[in-house]
Amino acid sequence: MIDFVWLVPLFPLIGFLIIGLGRNILPKAVAGFIGSLTVLLSFAVSIAIFVQLESSAVKTHIVPLFDWIRAGNLLVPFSFQVDPLSALMLLIVTGIGFLIHVYSTGYMHHDAGFSKFFSYLNLFIFFMLLLVLGSNYIVMFIGWEGVGLCSYLLIGFWYTNSAYASAAKKAFIMNRIGDLGFLIGVFLIFATFGSLEFAQVFPQAANLAPNNPFLILITILLFIGATGKSAQIPLFTWLPDAMAGPTPVSALIHAATMVTAGIYMIARSNILFTLAPLTLEIVAIIGIATALLAATIAVTQTDIKKVLAYSTVSQLGYMFLALGVGAYTGAMFHVLTHAFFKALLFLGAGSVIHAMSNEQDMRAMGGLKKKLPITFITMLIGTIAISGIPPFSGFFSKDEILAHTYQHSKTLWVLGVIGAMFTAFYMFRMLFLTFYNKFRGTHEQEHHLHESPKSMTIPLIVLAALSVVGGFIGIPHILGGHHWLSQFLAPVFYQSSVRTGALTLDHQTEFLLMGVSVAGAVIAALIAFVKYSKNNHVPLADNVDRGTLARLSYHKYYIDEIYDFAISKPLNFLSGFFYRVVDKAAIDGVVQGLGRATTEASKGLRLLQSGNIGFYIFMMVAGIVALLLYGFYNI
Amino acid sequence: MESITNSIQGVPLNHYILFCAILFSIGVMGVLIRRNAIVIFMSVELMLNAVNLLLTAFSVHHGDASGQVFVFFVMALAAAEVAVGLAIIVMIYRNTSSTDINVLNRLKW
Amino acid sequence: MNLFYFIAFLSIFFSLLVIFSKNPVYSVLYLIVTFFTLTIHYILLNAQFLAIVNFIVYMGAIMVLFLFVLMLLNLNEDSEPMKSNLIKVAGVVAGMCLLVTLVGSFRALGDSDPLILKNPEIGLVKNLGKVLFDEFLLPFEISSILLLSAMVGAVLLAKKDPKKI
Numbered sequence: 001m002i003d004f005v006w007l008v009p010l011f012p013l014i015g016f017l018i019i020g021l022g023r024n025i026l027p028k029a030v031a032g033f034i035g036s037l038t039v040l041l042s043f044a045v046s047i048a049i050f051v052q053l054e055s056s057a058v059k060t061h062i063v064p065l066f067d068w069i070r071a072g073n074l075l076v077p078f079s080f081q082v083d084p085l086s087a088l089m090l091l092i093v094t095g096i097g098f099l100i101h102v103y104s105t106g107y108m109h110h111d112a113g114f115s116k117f118f119s120y121l122n123l124f125i126f127f128m129l130l131l132v133l134g135s136n137y138i139v140m141f142i143g144w145e146g147v148g149l150c151s152y153l154l155i156g157f158w159y160t161n162s163a164y165a166s167a168a169k170k171a172f173i174m175n176r177i178g179d180l181g182f183l184i185g186v187f188l189i190f191a192t193f194g195s196l197e198f199a200q201v202f203p204q205a206a207n208l209a210p211n212n213p214f215l216i217l218i219t220i221l222l223f224i225g226a227t228g229k230s231a232q233i234p235l236f237t238w239l240p241d242a243m244a245g246p247t248p249v250s251a252l253i254h255a256a257t258m259v260t261a262g263i264y265m266i267a268r269s270n271i272l273f274t275l276a277p278l279t280l281e282i283v284a285i286i287g288i289a290t291a292l293l294a295a296t297i298a299v300t301q302t303d304i305k306k307v308l309a310y311s312t313v314s315q316l317g318y319m320f321l322a323l324g325v326g327a328y329t330g331a332m333f334h335v336l337t338h339a340f341f342k343a344l345l346f347l348g349a350g351s352v353i354h355a356m357s358n359e360q361d362m363r364a365m366g367g368l369k370k371k372l373p374i375t376f377i378t379m380l381i382g383t384i385a386i387s388g389i390p391p392f393s394g395f396f397s398k399d400e401i402l403a404h405t406y407q408h409s410k411t412l413w414v415l416g417v418i419g420a421m422f423t424a425f426y427m428f429r430m431l432f433l434t435f436y437n438k439f440r441g442t443h444e445q446e447h448h449l450h451e452s453p454k455s456m457t458i459p460l461i462v463l464a465a466l467s468v469v470g471g472f473i474g475i476p477h478i479l480g481g482h483h484w485l486s487q488f489l490a491p492v493f494y495q496s497s498v499r500t501g502a503l504t505l506d507h508q509t510e511f512l513l514m515g516v517s518v519a520g521a522v523i524a525a526l527i528a529f530v531k532y533s534k535n536n537h538v539p540l541a542d543n544v545d546r547g548t549l550a551r552l553s554y555h556k557y558y559i560d561e562i563y564d565f566a567i568s569k570p571l572n573f574l575s576g577f578f579y580r581v582v583d584k585a586a587i588d589g590v591v592q593g594l595g596r597a598t599t600e601a602s603k604g605l606r607l608l609q610s611g612n613i614g615f616y617i618f619m620m621v622a623g624i625v626a627l628l629l630y631g632f633y634n635i
Numbered sequence: 636m637e638s639i640t641n642s643i644q645g646v647p648l649n650h651y652i653l654f655c656a657i658l659f660s661i662g663v664m665g666v667l668i669r670r671n672a673i674v675i676f677m678s679v680e681l682m683l684n685a686v687n688l689l690l691t692a693f694s695v696h697h698g699d700a701s702g703q704v705f706v707f708f709v710m711a712l713a714a715a716e717v718a719v720g721l722a723i724i725v726m727i728y729r730n731t732s733s734t735d736i737n738v739l740n741r742l743k744w
Numbered sequence: 745m746n747l748f749y750f751i752a753f754l755s756i757f758f759s760l761l762v763i764f765s766k767n768p769v770y771s772v773l774y775l776i777v778t779f780f781t782l783t784i785h786y787i788l789l790n791a792q793f794l795a796i797v798n799f800i801v802y803m804g805a806i807m808v809l810f811l812f813v814l815m816l817l818n819l820n821e822d823s824e825p826m827k828s829n830l831i832k833v834a835g836v837v838a839g840m841c842l843l844v845t846l847v848g849s850f851r852a853l854g855d856s857d858p859l860i861l862k863n864p865e866i867g868l869v870k871n872l873g874k875v876l877f878d879e880f881l882l883p884f885e886i887s888s889i890l891l892l893s894a895m896v897g898a899v900l901l902a903k904k905d906p907k908k909i
Contacts, residue, residue: 613736614831617666621838628845646748649856653847654752658759660843665763667835673814674768677775680806681759684782687794691867695789698862700875706794707876710801711887715894717806721813722901728817729904 001048002061005080008045008090009129011038016122023115032105035118039101039125043094050087059083059491062135062199069138073194081135081198085492088332089132089264092339096256097125099459103347104248106455107354117157117246124150128257132264136196137186140265144182144229147258148175154253155245164244174238178228182265185221188214202271206495210275219272219279223286226262230316232290237560239313243305247350250305255312255342260335263319267492270328274496284324284408288415291317293557295422299429300554302539303360304349307430311386312342314423318401321416326500327404328493329486333474334401336485337393340470341385344463345427348379351452351460352434357445362433363538364441371449374457376435378464383431385467387424387521390514393471399514400476406513407505417517424521428528436533478507651692658685672724672734676717683713748788755781768819772810779803791867 015038019031026034053059064079080086101121108117127150131143152175156168186196192214193201208215226232231239242254253259266273266283273280291314298310315338322331353360355372369376385392388399398420406413439446451457475481490497505513531537540546546554555561608619662685665678687706694702724734731738758778762771779802786795865871876884 613739614667614670618835618838621663621667621842625838625841625845628842628849632845632849645858647856648859649850650748650752651859652850654755656843656846656850657756660839660846661756661759661763663842664836664839667838668832669763671768671819673810673819674763674771677771677810678763680775680802681762681778684779684798684802687798688782688785691786691789691791691794692859695791695861695866696859698866700866700872701879703791703794703867703872704876704880707797707872708880708883708887710797711891714801714806715891717809718894718898719901721809722898725813725816725902734817734819 001045001052002056002082003063004045005049005061005063005082005133006065008042008049008094009126009133011042011045012122012125012129014038016119016126019115019122020119023119026115028109028114031115031118032101035122036098036101036105038122039094039098042125042129043091043098046087046090046094049082050091053082053084053087054488060199064135074190074196076136076138076196078139079135080133080139082133083492084489085264085268085332086132088336088489090129092336093125093128093132093257096339096343096463097121097128097252099462100248100252100256100343100347103251103350103456103459104246106453107248107350108246111246113157117154120150120153120157121249121252124154124253124258128261131261135198137189137198137201138196140268141183141186144225144261144265145179147253147261148172148179148229151175151242151253151258154249155242157245157249161244167238167241167244171238171242174235175228178225178235181221181223181228182225185218185225188218188221192218198268202269202495205271205275208275210277210499212275215272216276216278219269219276220282222265222269222272223279223283226266226320227286228262229265230259230262230320231313232262232286232317232320233293236290236294236313237556237563240306240309240556243303243309247305247346247353250309251343251346251350254309255346256339259312259316260319260339263316263323263331263335266320266323267328267332270493270496273323274326274499280324280326282324283320284405284412287317287320287322287324288412288419289317290314291321291419292415292422293317295419295426296553297556298426299422300539300550301426302362304352304362304365304430304434305346305360307362307426308342308345308349311345311423311427314419315342315386318398318416318419321405321412322401325401325404325408325412326496327401328496329474329489330397330400330404332489333485334397336473337385337397337467337470340463341382341392341394341467344378344382344460344467345386347456347460347463348375348382351375351456352379354452354456355449356441357448359441359445362430363541364445365434365439366437366441366538367435367439368449369435372435372451374451374460378457378460379431379435381464381467383427385470386427387525388420388517389424389521389525390518391468391471393467393469395518396471396474396476399517400474402517403476403503403505403510403513406509407503413513417520420517421520421524424524425528428525429532432528432532433538437536440538476510478510648692648696651689655685655689655692658682658688670735670737672727672736673721675736676720676724680713680717683709748785751781751784751788755785768814769811772807772814775810776803776807779807786867789867790861790864793867793869793872796869 015034018034019026023031053061060081060083062079062081064077066078067075068078069076101118104117104121108114111117124147127143127146129143131140131147134140134143149172152168152172155171156165159165159168189201190196193204195201195204205215228235239254239259243250245254273283294310294313294317298307298314301307301310315334319331319334319338322328322334351372352365352368352375355368355375356365359365381392385394388395390396402413402416402420405416439449472481474483474485476483545551552558659682662678662680662682665681666675669675669678687709690702690706690709694700694706727739728734755778758774758781761774762778765771765774779798783795783798783803786792786798
């Protein structure tokens with residue numbers, strides 16, 4: 001089955017073509033059905049591949065399709081690489097992709113662009129699969145750019161709203177900044193190793209000494225690419241704005257799959273990063289800084305999707321922290337569990353928004369527990385999972401990350417636990433504000449409240465189940481498990497794990513760490529309960545004066561404004577300068593001056609054109625004399 | 636015939652060039668100082684003939700017949716040119732009752 | 745040898761008369777004389793064919809055409825437009841300048857090889873005819889088309905516009 005891996009991206013591509021070309025002909029039901037079916041087929045093939053890979057002794061298979069670029073010593077085959085890492089990502093992308101397709105058939109049912117939406121979604125799945133399957137950096141880059149494009153298209157899906165359209169542009173441009181870094185990194189890889197194939201680059205890299213300056217430069221550039229795609233400092237501000245897109249898009253692209261592409265890319269290139277400890281240090285610091293920054297912003301946001309968006313940024317920060325401390329398996333583990341519970345939370349939020357007639361402000365919600373029982377229960381599960389309370393999935397992955405962090409640096413661990421407490425706090429805050437106490441919206445909204453249709457609740461239930469049990473694939477040894485995921489991914493991270501070594505904490509410390517983080521999460525949840533459920537506290541309205549810290553957080557630390565002031569304004573000024581002075585005055589001056597000089601000179605010379613033949617002949621003779629003299633003196 | 640051809644033996648080639656250049660310049664002067672279109676035309680013929688003579692002289696000097704063939708073609712061309720040119724002058728005269736080229740100062744459009 | 749210089753003098757003399765005589769009819773007659781002296785030059789160079797053609801075509805046909813047009817238009821000294829003296833002087837000066845530069849650029853004043861008739865047969869009708877109908881057959885044929893089109897053009901131009909009358 002592994003040889004047929006090309007079927008996996010092929011199905012969504014076919015789906016995209018059929019739906020995209022027939023978007024005005026196909027009935028909604030057919031478009032939704034084709035869209036979901038193609039992804040389901042991909043999922044089925046992915047499972048078959050996964051099962052075969054699991055039982056096979058050879059863990060890395062390269063499936064060449066055709067030679068794509070052959071120029072000089074640059075040979076780029078269009079080929080796919082199937083190994084545990086890509087197999088895992090295949091399952092996440094197609095599995096969650098399928099659930100979200102099904103969900104979308106319900107969520108987008110009343111939208112005029114229904115078929116367009118599904119064609120974009122299928123295209124996204126196609127590119128995402130290219131990204132994870134590519135056996136070299138170029139194919140990966142195609143997917144990388146493709147998902148950026150689809151993200152742009154889907155954020156700006158309701159492009160008639162100019163704020164949404166500019167959110168899409170913002171996402172695209174921020175991504176482009178990162179992509180440039182990635183691209184330069186790829187060039188450097190080719191210059192250093194003479195190849196772009198993973199299978200050729202990594203063994204060569206493994207022979208290099210650590211701290212090779214080229215490796216450090218390459219990894220920093222690749223990391224810049226990852227910060228763009230995975231929304232890390234300094235390029236994270238696009239992700240909260242990306243919530244302008246339909247909620248299934250936020251769940252699929254901006255929580256479960258695309259934003260984890262940066263983590264996937266670094267995990268894929270793990271050996272390069274392991275040999276560049278300086279970069280890893282930067283990755284870890286950026287990761288924890290992003291996690292904390294986003295978490296502190298999330299605690300005061302009132303838009304339910306914004307809370308989830310900052311939560312996503314924060315969780316991505318954790319994944320980068322994991323990468324930075326060398327816990328590649330932990331990062332991939334968190335990618336997996338995060339995909340489950342964050343997709344669940346987004347879809348649950350979508351269900352709430354659906355029920356609230358497109359109201360996203362939590363100040364207008366409350367008391368939805370009775371009206372939306374399934375949504376409530378599933379979101380509760382998601383919240384517990386993300387807070388890291390055992391035995392739900394988030395606990396296992398977060399614990400693994402924190403344990404590795406502790407071994408690496410105590411300070412980072414303390415910050416990580418604080419971040420985890422913030423996570424628990426704002427997630428439970430969201431839950432209580434949304435589902436507890438009395439309804440605060442308008443009467444009309446209250447009348448309209450209803451549980452979502454089956455097509456939306458079934459994906460929620462499936463994802464909730466996965467959020468509960470998803471962590472069991474990585475039970476650490478001290479809890480009696482044997483960490484199946486780590487063994488499964490071991491071949492991919494072999495070269496790195498040889499260098500970094502295994503976790504060497506004794507059992508007592510490890511239990512203590514778990515206890516601290518769980519206790520922190522529970523305490524944070526209790527604070528949230530007391531504040532928002534018992535005392536019925538509702539966040540202040542926009543125009544009310546807040547305390548300094550709250551205001552900083554509520555306004556996202558004014559980062560957008562700072563960027564605007566520090567980057568956009570000078571750039572605009574510079575562009576204006578170039579436009580007015582360099583372009584208008586200098587270049588236009590020269591160009592138009594030449595034209596004007598010609599005109600003026602012609603006006604003068606026109607007088608010579610008297611029409612008198614005798615004069616013409618005279619001038620002709622003078623010209624001949626001049627020419628002869630010229631030739632005479634020059635030869 | 637022998638005596639005739641003998642009479643030019645020893646004339647330097649430069650003198651032919653000089654002679655033809657003088658003849659050509661006289662033609663140019665004619666074009667410049669006269670206003671009568673027909674006389675200007677005749678001056679042009681003079682220039683053509685100066686060139687013809689020089690071509691022949693060189694042809695003889697080099698012992699190559701091509702030069703003389705070329706002169707023949709120039710003559711054919713001159714005949715054609717005169718026919719058309721004189722026809723144009725007749726037309727002009729018919730319209731302006733003059734062959735003064737200063738009347739024809741509309742060449743600026 | 746002296747014959748050449750004598751004839752050359754005659755040519756220059758008559759050609760000057762051509763451009764300076766006021767009556768265009770005289771100009772044509774002087775031009776005919778000039779062409780006759782040129783014919784003598786051709787004979788001296790033993791270019792018999794060209795001499796004959798020059799005699800017949802130029803002196804005969806073309807000059808008759810000039811004379812014919814002059815007579816047709818009834819041009820004489822009275823109707824002759826003359827330029828102002830200033831322009832005449834300017835024209836002569838320009839012509840002289842041209843002459844000086846031409847002579848200078850040909851470096852014609854220095855000594856050079858004397859002209860030698862390497863192959864006296866070259867200018868004979870028989871020899872030239874062979875060259876003309878062998879090597880230059882195509883240009884020869886094309887020149888016939890040129891003459892034909894010139895004839896058609898001349899007829900068309902000289903014809904009175906039927907609409908105007």
